[in-house]
Amino acid sequence: MADSPVAAPTKRSFPRVEFTDSEAGALEFPSSKSRTYNYFKPAKLRATVYEDVTVDVQPDPDRYLTQGWIYGFGDGPGGYPHDWTAAKSSNWHQFLDPNEEWEQTIFRNNAAVVRQINLCLENAKRANAYDHWNAPWSKFVAQNLGAWMHAENGLALHVFTSIQRSCPSNMINNAVAVNAAHKMRFAQELALFNLDLSESHLEFDGSAHKEAWQNGSEWQPTRKVVEELTATGDWCELLFATNVVFEQLVGQLFRSELMMQVSARNGDYITPTIVGAGENDYNRDSSYTRVLFQLLVQDEKFGASNKELFGTWMTKWVPRCLDAANAMQPIWSQPADKVRTYAESFQSAKEKFTQMLEEIGLDAPKELNQ
């Protein structure tokens, strides 16, 4: 490399390359073979890359921090105090993200998704795929898919972004940051799809989403829950209410039980690609959420009180989300080809919600069947 002895035309100086033999194994001495991060116990026999790059990066007096937080807030200690949520854990550091998200996975996965969507949208344009859309479907997408993108964006910027400041460990922090990235990406994809449709030959009102979201009766209870979520201070409640309750009863209901089911029958094969990516995100994000709440429910010391607490959170959020779901009912009859009834969709969403609660170790709340 830099040591080629070619004489430079002008006198420029370069650092000298020197043979130092500083490779692993060049000598044996105490610790010369100590080649693992030894301050945490990996979940399996060997630490994963994910564990190596994530565990203990944010210090904690519960771990090795000896001098304590060196900055405090005007009204309390600094760092990420445990009382920023009512939920309790014997060891917040026990949580590991089952998706093992770190730098490389974040960009690899999301880049793959945007490439796929981009390709799909380009093909759609070339094939004039929107020309076959009927008028009711065009209006349906403009209003409803258009309204929904606001929800995704609000959750990205004011729910998940905010949780990652308040939650206690680096592992929770990183998982939630990735969740925020998913939501932001998905909201933008929906917006750019909306832009494509506005620019196609199709009769499509690219601004209809504003009115639908701000004033449409089908969407007001949903907007209300989203705004109430953003107003919630307890980070763990916020995560529970969003990823366990809202996403199951409202998010999946709309994305999976409606959009994914009816689009193709209405001549639209683009929407399922985009919304499917959002569903895939939620699938990943619900799995870290499930693991976190399982740990809290199974906590030897605090499991019982956590269960009770999550019960009160459900009492608060389930009815709000049911209101949102019910208000959406009329949109099921808007497309020309109605493949599914609201009742069928809602039943399926409820079942999935109950199943997730079961996996976490919680009973379905009585509000669900009222």
Add this chain to the structure above:
Amino acid sequence: MSRQSLTKAHAKISELTWEPTFATPATRFGTDYTFEKAPKKDPLKQIMRSYFPMEEEKDNRVFGAMDGAIRGNMFRQVQQRWLEWQKLFLSIIPFPEISAARAMPMAIDAVPNPEIHNGLAVQMIDEVRHSTIQMNLKKLYMNNYIDPAGFDMTEKAFANNYAGTIGRQFGEGFITGDAITASNIYLTVVAETAFTNTLFVAMPDEAAANGDYLLPTVFHSVQSDESRHISNGYSILLMALADERNRPLLERDLRYAWWNNHCVVDAAIGTFIEYGTKDRRKDRESYAEMWRRWIYDDYYRSYLLPLEKYGLVIPHDLVEEAWNRITNKFYVHETARFFATGWLANYWRIDPMTDTDFEWFEDKYPGWYSRFGKWWEAYNRLRYPGKNKPIAFEDVGYEYPHRCWTCMVPCMIREDMVMEKVDGQWRTYCSETCAWTDIKAFRPEYEGRDTPNMGRLTGHREWETLHHNKDYSEIIQDLGYVRDDGKTLIPQPHLELDDPKKLWTVDDMKGNVFMSPNILLNEMTDDERAAWATAYRANDNICRV
């Protein structure tokens, strides 16, 4: 994407926000700043569709370089003098990175204008990227460099070490206290805009000169995200400037943030660059020369000064004084000597300086030899165990310094030391400005106005307090800076690994009792304390042994 479609895409993405009517986002983190009069700005939105592939592409280059470095046996050419300091640097830096991620929602909370929220959220993802990519680089060093000790306990050592704590300000300071002070002025307007140039550009360049071309690959990749962060911060700064009531706070925070960044970053990075290098070409820029270019010209003259036209009061005096400390007061050299005095409290090894180094220092910093030469000769002479104690416990004309209560770097410029009784305790500060930071700035009231959101300086700020009056052999075992034979220390005052007799062990530490300067100071009578302060300020600490 064409320019036209890019503009349309930005406009469309702006439609994603709305005016809430049922409930507004919780203000979890308060600020004493006001943004009621903030002008509506519409900075370009980051489009995730191009963001992810762009970053992935950058990553691919980084990972490619990592593979190449291993295949090309990079570590046969790496200078141990250099890589040892990376045990410290890379233990600290992933935390400031991820703290920058945590700072973003604080800025989003504090600044009500949705136009800038998108950019801040993308910055959050960048910072997760930075934190984990740096942890991964460190893992590569641990796996492939001759001496993994210190890398292997990296995050634990960061959390219990005096230097880790100094570095932790750069991190905790981003996420604690007034949301704007922390996430905007301290993090972005000063740390990112001014000091990432020395951290992520100047320092990695020096790595390359020492045979390590991976550090530059990773850190230049990190730095390439920084310009977006800088413009996020600049937008918020302009919004804050729109309201007269913010002026005194801006002035306060710029003084604090500038000075604290200088104290911390210049101490650390200055030491890495000047004392971690083997490159002693006379035309190699010194840290002072780099600082003049990156910080004084590029930041102070090109970024800060133009803000005067908006009525911002710039801390000219503190910029000049930082320069004065770096050149005339030998700030970096005092820091390096302190690190080397305390080698036994480190989790890395420090190479002695040689005649070649002496010559370079004298050339770049005239007067260096008469102040530091003899001391480094003593360091060299005392580098093996057996006949002598560690240099910290030998008389080499160096008085162990008291710590600055604010920046936690010791008060090494002796004549500038300030001593005050604050909150019922005698404290020492490295400078007037650090004293002001504790006594005036980080308080619930500032110049007669309530500042309830301002942060506080907390914690066991003097590291030595935790280990007061203990035998050093116990302390080092408590810290865990011991190799896997259970007795050889991780830190060593030299790089020679060829002979076990040259390596210090726990036993060699026995009989050396460690005292906290601050505890001793508080135990003195008033007369003793006054006399001590006078003597401390007068001590030139020149080694005459």
